[in-house]
């Protein structure tokens with residue numbers, strides 16, 4: 369059953385419970401650019417597992433074409449995709465009920481992209497704050513058309529299965545607005561076909577990395593789910609904090625310290641203020657040791673499961689194979705509906 373997977377998944381979240389009640393199908397995804405990290409787990413992955421255990425249908429897209437938005441060539445996307453499946457299963461996603469697929473294996477998604485592109489303006493695409501941030505961190509000297517238009521193909525990734533709930537981190541909110549706009553305009557212009565999906569943020573919509581910026585797979589600042597206890601200790605020891613001896617939870621003025629307090633609180637299902645009060649004048653060194661212990665303790669069962677699952681890669685490939693087949697059937701059906709609604713195609 370869902371409740372005996374990992375300790376975290378049994379922790380009821382009232383917001384998730386309330387949101388689950390009015391929704392049917394979840395879609396989210398992760399780029400195949402590296403292994404998942406603590407930001408993914410507390411930002412969206414834990415919510416996906418909880419929503420699935422509450423009976424919602426879970427779809428997970430691995431948007432492999434999105435790997436070439438901010439770099440010239442994708443680095444081993446198929447290998448990274450398998451690694452993502454491993455992280456999902458280790459975190460408690462039930463592969464029997466979830467549909468996990470890669471974007472490139474579902475060609476109808478790209479046919480949905482063209483009519484969807486006609487529903488947004490260039491001005492709307494150019495003012496997207498997440499796209500601007502990604503351009504700032506990009507490995508390319510030029511900005512490609514894909515960088516500006518990937519939020520639209522992401523709309524196809526969400527709408528093809530008529531998902532109504534999208535558990536994401538904060539950086540995804542502008543993209544979800546694009547999806548909602550496209551759904552609304554399509555419904556107004558042609559026929560009502562798509563729900564306007566709602567975003568679901570967690571208690572940690574923007575977990576910071578060791579450098580103080582958003583924890584990201586591609587920025588070398590992440591603690592991965594599969595990291596060893598020693599790696600975790602080394603990475604968190606190097607996290608940016610501030611020189612204050614007295615530890616307080618104040619995300620606005622003490623972001624580095626507050627991030628470690630929040631991380632500890634999430635692992636132990638506590639209030640970050642209570643963690644701060646306990647550390648008091650112990651300083652950043654004690655805070656980092658406390659956070660390390662909390663992370664290593666919380667993720668021990670997940671990491672053990674991950675190591676077990678890693679022994680058989682064929683299972684991971686089979687999960688993707690089955691997911692791709694299911695996603696294709698759904699996408700073909702939606703494409704037929706879209707063409708019929710548009711009349712001329």
Ligand code: ATP
Nearest residue numbers: 398399401407411536537573574575583584585586
């Ligand atoms: P990359 O650096 O390659 O873009 P990423 O770490 O940003 O990788 P994505 O695949 O872009 O990961 O994002 C997958 C999902 O995880 C999205 O819903 C995103 O909002 C969420 N997410 C990513 N990083 C964080 C974070 N630091 N805190 C909370 N949620 C996050």
Ligand code: MG
Nearest residue numbers: 399539584585
């Ligand atoms: Mg990202």
